[in-house]
Amino acid sequence: MAELKYYIIRRILTFLPTLIGLTLITFVVSMLVPGNPARLWAGGIKASPEVIEAVKKRYHLDEPLYMQYYYYLRNLLRGDLGVSPLTHRPVITDIMSYFPATVELAIFAELLVILMGIPLGIISALKRDSVIDHAVRVFSLIGVSVPVFWLGLMLQWLFYYYLGWLPAGGRGPAPPRIYTKLYVLDSLLCGRWDLFWSNVAHIILPAFTLAYIGVGMVARVTRSSVLDVLSSDFVIFLNVKGLSRLSVLRHVIKNALVPIVTILGLEFGGLLGGAVITETIFFWPGIGRYAVQGINSLDFPAIMGVTVLIGLIYIIVNLAVDLLYAVIDPRVRL
Amino acid sequence: MKPLQSSRIGQYLERNRAKIEEWKLTLKVLLRSPSAVCGLVLVLLFLFMAVFGPYISPSDPYKIDFAKRLRPPSSGNPFGTDEYGRDLLSRVLHGARVSLIVGIVTLAICVPVGVVLGLIAGYFGGVVDEVIMRVTDIFLAFPALVLAMALSVAMGSGLMTVMIALAVVWWPAYVRITRGQVLSVRENLFIEAAKAMGISDFWIIARHILPNVLSPIIVIATMDMGAVILTAAALSFIGLGAQPPTPEWGRLVADGQPYFPECWWYVFFPGIAIFLTVLGFNLLGDGIRDALDPKIRRRLEFKSAEGESQ
Numbered sequence: 001m002a003e004l005k006y007y008i009i010r011r012i013l014t015f016l017p018t019l020i021g022l023t024l025i026t027f028v029v030s031m032l033v034p035g036n037p038a039r040l041w042a043g044g045i046k047a048s049p050e051v052i053e054a055v056k057k058r059y060h061l062d063e064p065l066y067m068q069y070y071y072y073l074r075n076l077l078r079g080d081l082g083v084s085p086l087t088h089r090p091v092i093t094d095i096m097s098y099f100p101a102t103v104e105l106a107i108f109a110e111l112l113v114i115l116m117g118i119p120l121g122i123i124s125a126l127k128r129d130s131v132i133d134h135a136v137r138v139f140s141l142i143g144v145s146v147p148v149f150w151l152g153l154m155l156q157w158l159f160y161y162y163l164g165w166l167p168a169g170g171r172g173p174a175p176p177r178i179y180t181k182l183y184v185l186d187s188l189l190c191g192r193w194d195l196f197w198s199n200v201a202h203i204i205l206p207a208f209t210l211a212y213i214g215v216g217m218v219a220r221v222t223r224s225s226v227l228d229v230l231s232s233d234f235v236i237f238l239n240v241k242g243l244s245r246l247s248v249l250r251h252v253i254k255n256a257l258v259p260i261v262t263i264l265g266l267e268f269g270g271l272l273g274g275a276v277i278t279e280t281i282f283f284w285p286g287i288g289r290y291a292v293q294g295i296n297s298l299d300f301p302a303i304m305g306v307t308v309l310i311g312l313i314y315i316i317v318n319l320a321v322d323l324l325y326a327v328i329d330p331r332v333r334l
Numbered sequence: 335m336k337p338l339q340s341s342r343i344g345q346y347l348e349r350n351r352a353k354i355e356e357w358k359l360t361l362k363v364l365l366r367s368p369s370a371v372c373g374l375v376l377v378l379l380f381l382f383m384a385v386f387g388p389y390i391s392p393s394d395p396y397k398i399d400f401a402k403r404l405r406p407p408s409s410g411n412p413f414g415t416d417e418y419g420r421d422l423l424s425r426v427l428h429g430a431r432v433s434l435i436v437g438i439v440t441l442a443i444c445v446p447v448g449v450v451l452g453l454i455a456g457y458f459g460g461v462v463d464e465v466i467m468r469v470t471d472i473f474l475a476f477p478a479l480v481l482a483m484a485l486s487v488a489m490g491s492g493l494m495t496v497m498i499a500l501a502v503v504w505w506p507a508y509v510r511i512t513r514g515q516v517l518s519v520r521e522n523l524f525i526e527a528a529k530a531m532g533i534s535d536f537w538i539i540a541r542h543i544l545p546n547v548l549s550p551i552i553v554i555a556t557m558d559m560g561a562v563i564l565t566a567a568a569l570s571f572i573g574l575g576a577q578p579p580t581p582e583w584g585r586l587v588a589d590g591q592p593y594f595p596e597c598w599w600y601v602f603f604p605g606i607a608i609f610l611t612v613l614g615f616n617l618l619g620d621g622i623r624d625a626l627d628p629k630i631r632r633r634l635e636f637k638s639a640e641g642e643s644q
Contacts, residue, residue, distance in 0.1 A: 021472030025481070032488040145613035147564055149571045150587055150605030157595045273479035277568055281591075292572045295487055307484040311476045318475075 007326050015319050022311045027072050030304050031065075076308065082301035086294070091305040095287055099309075100181035101171055102275055102286030107182070108207035109271055110264075113214035118260065120215070121222020122253065125230065136223070140216025148274050152209040152281040159205055169206070169282035172199030206282040210274050214267040221263045225256040258329045265321030269314045363625040370621020376614025384434035387427035395424040395581050404597050414599035416589065422599065425581035426607050432582045433611065436497055436566045436575075437559045443501035445555055448508020453539050453547075455509065456516025467513070470506040478503045479565060486574040493582075496566055496575035504562065511554055515547035553623040560615030567608050583608045 056062050060071045075081070081091035124133040160168040175186040175195050184203065187195035229235060229252045238248045276288035283289070287306045294302035347354065364370050392412075399419035407414045413422035455466040473481075485499035519525065520543070528538050567584030569575045576582035578589075583604045590600030624630045 017468060018472060018475050021469075022475050025472065025476070026484070029481075029484050029488050032485070141613065141616060145560065145564075145609055145616050147567050147571070147584065147587070147605060147608045147612075149568065149584070150601070150608065153587070153591065153594055153601055153605070157598070161595045269477040273477035276479060276483065277571065280572060291483070295483070295573050298487075300487065303484055303487050307476075307480055310480045314477055315475045 081305035112211035117218030125226035143216030172202035373617025383430035391424035444505035452512025557619035560612035
């Protein structure tokens with residue numbers, strides 16, 4: 001177990017430089033903003049020189065770059081992401097109010113990725129070159145080729161306008177009591193089944209759109225991973241030993257899951273990026289839609305706030321995945 | 335003069351006979367796969383549209399005619415018209431060129447940068463490798479679309495901005511692939527022999543390592559051509575990149591969204607154009623990978639020899 005401890009410590013230590021690198025990139029990007037940032041924050045060209053001076057001083061724009069980075073980092077640590085020139089509220093307050101919707105959507109999408117991608121991959125590996133195998137291949141090929149925004153609109157047309165089964169967009173009704181800010185879960189906690197179903201109906205289309213690429217990707221990786229394990233010596237041994245098909249399969253899946261865990265982490269990044277598009281199409285009130293609205297109104301602090309947050313979530317998820325990987329696969333620790 | 339030249343070509347062909355045979359074989363294997371041929375056809379169609387689109391388009395993509403506002407597809411406007419009465423087919427045809435330029439410029443920036451850094455990191459190892467890879471990892475710490483979005487906003491709207499932003503988020507992938515390949519090629523005896531002969535590092539990398547790491551890079555670049563076009567379309571969809579009235583496919587879908595689904599054609603045709611183009615590059619990339627994979631190739635070669643003997 002000592003190796004595991006060392007591995008975890010080492011991995012957490014490499015997390016810190018990544019974190020600093022991430023903030024350096026976002027800092028450099030925010031330096032690229034066209035025009036004078038002070039002028040922008042002070043409300044456009046009309047601001048008087050005195051106001052601009054004051055703003056400059058307040059945001060330390062008159063100091064050298066490394067000091068500006070220091071202040072930037074300090075503000076980040078305090079959770080200060082600046083004030084949105086559009087809503088005149090701190091960006092962190094705005095993000096906090098939109099964030100739960102994104103978390104709920106991401107959880108649902110990730111669940112769909114796992115619950116659809118892994119079984120589809122296992123089936124296509126076991127029934128190699130069958131109709132299902134080819135269908136899964138086409139499915140994942142479409143996933144990497146289709147524009148998410150277009151797919152979302154087509155699904156909206158099919159399930160809302162044509163079939164009338166699901167709502168076009170927006171988040172479901174809020175339950176009477178808020179515990180976790182995740183409406184689906186809160187409806188259950190309130191014991192309101194009607195609200196629960198309504199919330200599920202609202203989330204299913206955006207979640208599926210968001211999950212689509214990931215399902216195909218995970219199915220492909222699962223397929224090749226299962227095929228790898230199936231041809232390994234120990235599986236041949238288990239078969240020779242005369243184990244039933246089902247118990248052999250159990251061993252195969254347990255061993256095949258290891259590379260799938262890594263791909264789940266990588267795919268989560270695509271999911272966060274995709275949320276920006278998906279939320280826009282389905283009017284989902286999350287941070288992705290908040291950022292896109294920021295683009296049209298040049299609300300730069302809002303966009304950078306969302307970028308930092310998404311980058312942060314992504315590296316934390318990948319850290320967690322690596323640690324999980326070390327726990328389930330002893331070879332990594334060495 | 336002429337006979338000398340042709341004899342030179344003859345000499346060249348003679349000297350590289352094995353290499354040329356290999357390429358011929360690769361092409362043959364590629365053309366045997368139906369999905370690769372499908373991909374090739376889609377890619378050629380896209381290239382044709384991008385090059386000749388403006389000459390074959392039925393009307394001016396910028397010509398506004400309010401009398402023909404939001405018309406469904408008809409013989410005069412096969413793809414219908416938009417809210418300004420502009421012919422959608424012409425706009426989609428012109429859009430192909432925009433997508434092609436974005437794809438080529440982005441890859442022309444990030445592939446050389448990534449490959450050179452990957453070669454350096456993999457060949458020299460040590461501190462150089464460590465530094466290059468850590469910087470690469472940091473760039474990989476962002477979902478590509480999100481960083482590209484922030485960069486495009488920061489640098490101001492426009493097509494050039496989007497291309498730079500995409501190049502900035504795309505190069506690290508090439509460092510990784512190249513480095514991995516170099517690490518395995520480096521262990522070969524012929525590299526050791528070249529070093530023993532005192533050949534310079536630059537020459538070893540350029541003549542002996544680079545040619546041996548190129549094939550996976552070609553495969554990834556082919557697929558990335560699709561992926562870049564897709565991401566650029568997504569950025570245009572959220573209002574970055576090409577500005578109106580430039581006909582960009584992602585932008586066209588965004589413009590059509592308010593009229594969806596009543597005017598379905600407005601969203602449908604630009605979207606399907608993106609989809610088929612990206613699909614083409616993915617199928618072609620898959621096919622090239624199989625054709626370059628020695629294991630699969632030998633099997634097919636064997637099969638075709640068998641087929642010919644029958």
